[in-house]
Amino acid sequence: MTSVLSRTRLLSRFKLNTAVPLVQIYARKMSERADTVLNASDSWFNKYVAVEDAPDGIFKGVSDRFNGITVDSNLETCHPEQFSSVLQKSLSHWTDNKKRGIWFKVYLNSSHWVPELVNSQFKFHHAKDNFVMMYRWLPSDETPNIPPYAHTMVGVGALVLNDTNQILVVSEKNALIKGSWKLPGGYVEPGENFVEAAIREVQEETNIKTKFESVVSLRHAHGAGFGCSDLYIVMALAPENREIVKCDREISKCEWMDIEDYLQHQKVHETNRNFVRTYLRYKQNGLKFICKDEVHSILKKQYNIYQVEIEDTKLPNSSL
Amino acid sequence: MTSVLSRTRLLSRFKLNTAVPLVQIYARKMSERADTVLNASDSWFNKYVAVEDAPDGIFKGVSDRFNGITVDSNLETCHPEQFSSVLQKSLSHWTDNKKRGIWFKVYLNSSHWVPELVNSQFKFHHAKDNFVMMYRWLPSDETPNIPPYAHTMVGVGALVLNDTNQILVVSEKNALIKGSWKLPGGYVEPGENFVEAAIREVQEETNIKTKFESVVSLRHAHGAGFGCSDLYIVMALAPENREIVKCDREISKCEWMDIEDYLQHQKVHETNRNFVRTYLRYKQNGLKFICKDEVHSILKKQYNIYQVEIEDTKLPNSSL
Numbered sequence: 001m002t003s004v005l006s007r008t009r010l011l012s013r014f015k016l017n018t019a020v021p022l023v024q025i026y027a028r029k030m031s032e033r034a035d036t037v038l039n040a041s042d043s044w045f046n047k048y049v050a051v052e053d054a055p056d057g058i059f060k061g062v063s064d065r066f067n068g069i070t071v072d073s074n075l076e077t078c079h080p081e082q083f084s085s086v087l088q089k090s091l092s093h094w095t096d097n098k099k100r101g102i103w104f105k106v107y108l109n110s111s112h113w114v115p116e117l118v119n120s121q122f123k124f125h126h127a128k129d130n131f132v133m134m135y136r137w138l139p140s141d142e143t144p145n146i147p148p149y150a151h152t153m154v155g156v157g158a159l160v161l162n163d164t165n166q167i168l169v170v171s172e173k174n175a176l177i178k179g180s181w182k183l184p185g186g187y188v189e190p191g192e193n194f195v196e197a198a199i200r201e202v203q204e205e206t207n208i209k210t211k212f213e214s215v216v217s218l219r220h221a222h223g224a225g226f227g228c229s230d231l232y233i234v235m236a237l238a239p240e241n242r243e244i245v246k247c248d249r250e251i252s253k254c255e256w257m258d259i260e261d262y263l264q265h266q267k268v269h270e271t272n273r274n275f276v277r278t279y280l281r282y283k284q285n286g287l288k289f290i291c292k293d294e295v296h297s298i299l300k301k302q303y304n305i306y307q308v309e310i311e312d313t314k315l316p317n318s319s320l
Numbered sequence: 321m322t323s324v325l326s327r328t329r330l331l332s333r334f335k336l337n338t339a340v341p342l343v344q345i346y347a348r349k350m351s352e353r354a355d356t357v358l359n360a361s362d363s364w365f366n367k368y369v370a371v372e373d374a375p376d377g378i379f380k381g382v383s384d385r386f387n388g389i390t391v392d393s394n395l396e397t398c399h400p401e402q403f404s405s406v407l408q409k410s411l412s413h414w415t416d417n418k419k420r421g422i423w424f425k426v427y428l429n430s431s432h433w434v435p436e437l438v439n440s441q442f443k444f445h446h447a448k449d450n451f452v453m454m455y456r457w458l459p460s461d462e463t464p465n466i467p468p469y470a471h472t473m474v475g476v477g478a479l480v481l482n483d484t485n486q487i488l489v490v491s492e493k494n495a496l497i498k499g500s501w502k503l504p505g506g507y508v509e510p511g512e513n514f515v516e517a518a519i520r521e522v523q524e525e526t527n528i529k530t531k532f533e534s535v536v537s538l539r540h541a542h543g544a545g546f547g548c549s550d551l552y553i554v555m556a557l558a559p560e561n562r563e564i565v566k567c568d569r570e571i572s573k574c575e576w577m578d579i580e581d582y583l584q585h586q587k588v589h590e591t592n593r594n595f596v597r598t599y600l601r602y603k604q605n606g607l608k609f610i611c612k613d614e615v616h617s618i619l620k621k622q623y624n625i626y627q628v629e630i631e632d633t634k635l636p637n638s639s640l
Contacts, residue, residue, distance in 0.1 A: 066494060111438040114452075118431040124447035126546060128469070132434075132444045132452050133546070145569075149448070150470040150548045151510045174386060177618055190471045191542050191549065218626040222511050226446060226453070228470045229511065231551075249465075270617060271625075278627050285630055287607075297590060298497055305591075306538040307598050308628050310605055 059090045061103075066145075068101035069094060073110035073131075083116055091120065095138055101146050104134045125149055153230045156198040157185035157272075158237050159279055160210055166256035167276065168239065169268070170205055173252050181257065181268045183234065183275070184208075193304050195291050198235040206254050207245035210237035215289035215306055216279045219271065234275045236282075286311030379410045381423075386465075388421035389414060393430035393451075403436055411440065415458055421466050424454045445469055473548045476518040477505035477592075479556045479599055480530055486576035487596065488559065489588070490525055493572050501577065501588045503554065503595070504528075513624050515611050518555040526574050527565035530557035535609035535626055536599045539591070554595045556602075606631030 054060055059076060061069035071090075078086050094102055104122065106113045108130050122134040126149035137144035160168035169181040184205045188197040195212045202210050213236040224230035246254040257265070263273055282288070292305045374380055379396060381389035391410075398406050414422055424442065426433045428450050442454040446469035457464035480488035489501040504525045508517040515532045522530050533556040544550035566574040577585070583593050602608070612625045 065496075108438050108443065111435040114434040115431040118428050123428065123449050124452045125449075126469075127444035127447040127452055129443050129445075132447055147473075147507050147545070148510060149446075149546055150473045152472050152474045152508070152551075153467075153470045154472045154551070176385075187467050188472070190468060194540060216627070220514060220624045220626070221621060223621075225467070226469055231472075231474070271614065271623070274625075282628065287628055287630065289628065294591065301541060301543075303591070304540045305594075306540070307536070308602065308607055308609065310607065310630075 054090075054093065057086060057089055058093045059086060064101075066100060067098070068103060069099050070103040070105060072105045073107045073113060074105075076110075080112055083113060084119075087116065087120055091136075091138075099138055100142070101144075102136045102138055105131050106134060107131045151228050153225055153228045154188040154194070155185060155230060155232045156188060156194055156201060157183035157232055157234045157275070158198045158202045158210065159183060159216055159234060159275060160202060160208060160237050160239050161259070161279075162239050162242065162256060165259045167259050167262050168202070168206060168208060168244075169255060169257050169262065170246070170251050171253040171267075173250055177269065179267055181262075181265060181272075183272060184254075185232075193291075194233050194306075195235065195304075198233075198237060202237060205247045205251050207241075207243065209240040211240060212291065213238050213288075214279070214282060215291070216282070217275050234279075236279050374410075374413065377406060377409055378413045379406060384421075386420060387418070388423060389419050390423040390425060392425045393427045393433060394425075396430075400432055403433060404439075407436065407440055411456075411458075419458055420462070421464075422456045422458055425451050426454060427451045471548050473545055473550045474508045474514070475505060475550060475552045476508060476514055476521060477503035477552055477554045477595070478518045478522045478530065479503060479536055479554060479595060480522060480528060480559050481556070481579070481599075482559050482562065482576060485579045487579050487582050488522070488526060488528060488564075489575060489577050489582065490566070490571050491573040491587075493570055497589065499587055501582075501585060501592075503592060504574075505552075513611075514553050514626075515555065515624075518553075518557060522557060525567045525571050527561075527563065529560040531560060532611065533558050533608075534599070534602060535611070536602070537595050554599075556599050 059071045059078070061071045063069055091102070102122075103125070104113065104117055106117070114132065114134070117134050117136075120136070122136045125133045125135045125146070127133065135146060137146060158168070162168075168184060170184045171179060171181055175182070184202045185198065186201040186205070188194060192200075194215075199210050199212070202208050216234040216236050219232040219234070220229065222229045242256070244254050244256070259276065262268055262276065288309050288311070290307060290309055292307070294303045294305050295301065296303065379391045379398070381391045383389055411422070422442075423445070424433065424437055426437070434452065434454070437454050437456075440456070442456045445453045445455045445466070447453065455466060457466060478488070482488075488504060490504045491499060491501055495502070504522045505518065506521040506525075508514060512520075514535075519530050519532070522528050536554040536556050539552040539554070540549065542549045562576070564574050564576070579596065582588055582596065608629050608631070610627060610629055612627070614623045614625050615621065616623065
């Protein structure tokens with residue numbers, strides 16, 4: 001029993017021992033780390049280049065193009081009792097090597113690292129479900145140069161007009177203005193495009209399937225959910241069916257409303273009426289605010305580009 | 321010395337004692353809490369209504385419109401040794417009272433709460449510099465219904481064209497594509513409007529002062545910094561001076577480039593050239609993508625509305 005325990009302890013310690021089996025385990029960890037970080041979703045942006053070549057007893061991290069380093073708690077084997085001393089040695093090492101932003105990605109199962117990192121002047125940067133990212137700016141001769149994390153929630157609203165001049169409207173269960181008729185819509189999910197988000201939300205809330213027609217308008221404001229700013233993008237979508245099946249969890253009422261009624265309705269707010277008026281003017285004048293798929297020729301990165309076009313019939317000399 | 325220490329311990333404990341001075345301190349804390357939370361930047365959105373009326377020995381939280389509750393570590397006086405038992409009693413109390421999302425806003429100086437909350441099935445939701453927000457979804461008969469935090473970084477780029485057909489271009493020190501000529505620009509700061517952000521970034525990077533002319537285009541993509549999506553909003557701005565003073569920290573080169581050279585230049589990427597072509601077509605066709613200030617008449621909330629307009633001279637019958 002004693003030998004099993006001591007082996008477990010040995011294996012769970014940060015690599016200070018050069019016994020062959022540990023070296024092999026460590027080497028595998030390192031290669032997993034490099035793959036994991038290099039394949040991470042922001043590797044394209046940060047150009048993570050390599051696992052940092054560090055001496056024994058120093059946290060291994062991955063370098064970024066800003067001369068920063070990121071340590072991932074899921075890829076470290078440092079024993080809890082050694083965390084503090086390994087951290088101090090690592091900070092000295094990184095300071096000597098002129099590192100700038102030091103990042104610790106701390107997963108839930110290593111949350112005991114958090115108070116230790118706070119004691120060593122780390123702050124919070126961002127968090128997602130199973131990890132919190134903490135940072136410390138090392139150079140004492142330079143002001144910190146780390147951009148804040150995302151602070152804009154993006155939502156989409158859908159102007160769904162059918163061919164008998166009716167608009168699809170919903171009333172939400174937890175509405176800010178109780179009983180108001182709103183456009184169907186909701187938050188854009190991580191990794192989702194705006195057009196896809198609008199089509200998905202309409203189908204989830206009302207069972208109406210739609211096709212993209214045009215962006216209509218953007219509304220930007222501050223102090224929304226979680227203290228974020230919010231950007232609300234209104235899309236005109238064409239319906240492909242008419243039968244409404246409302247989502248009982250989120251929606252209390254849903255209907256097709258005559259557009260003339262909508263433009264006068266007391267429970268429709270002015271901002272929403274204006275979106276409809278704006279879109280009707282776009283149609284009258286042959287304006288479309290389209291969405292194009294593009295691929296960056298050097299970065300090989302996919303983009304959606306949104307821009308305004310105008311029908312040739314409206315402006316015969318236009319090359320738009 | 322002993323009496324001072326015991327008083328300190330007493331004061332730092334969660335309020336289980338009804339001695340008058342502690343009640344007064346506690347009452348002040350509660351009123352500070354209500355003010356702080358009700359004045360928080362998302363109070364408008366979440367409609368925080370009141371400090372929850374909870375029995376002694378239960379964390380006091382503030383209710384939101386989704387039947388959730390938020391506990392703020394800066395407004396609690398629970399002694400570290402009592403945290404775990406107060407948490408368990410509170411979770412039972414909230415379960416009995418059908419609370420849904422339970423939120424703990426944990427500031428740096430209470431970071432010892434983090435591992436304890438993880439032990440009680442809390443996860444991370446978001447974090448900013450001096451706090452991490454953790455949550456647990458209580459109802460066992462309902463799937464969790466908590467939207468993810470913001471995951472879109474918003475940046476602005478500026479098309480600054482002067483009256484001799486030159487465009488303002490910069491080359492960044494830490495550019496993704498080394499030596500490339502880019503539009504000046506950068507991330508939108510928390511609480512900042514897009515137009516203000518574009519004007520600020522141009523002035524910071526180049527010392528050129530500008531006025532807003534038109535939005536040009538939006539570019540949306542995934543897998544950018546911190547694993548976020550990013551939205552890049554290109555604005556056309558009119559310069560008010562010509563003398564460039566570049567920001568040495570971020571910019572390696574900056575100049576006015578003839579627009580014809582720009583449209584052919586090998587170190588200007590196609591996506592950027594397309595923004596310029598798009599804007600030139602807007603001007604040719606009398607299109608403007610404007611930004612309006614609006615105030616919601618019921619919520620008294622300020623918005624920026626972005627929408628497309630067309631000059632009357634281009635479409636004499638238009639009412640746009």
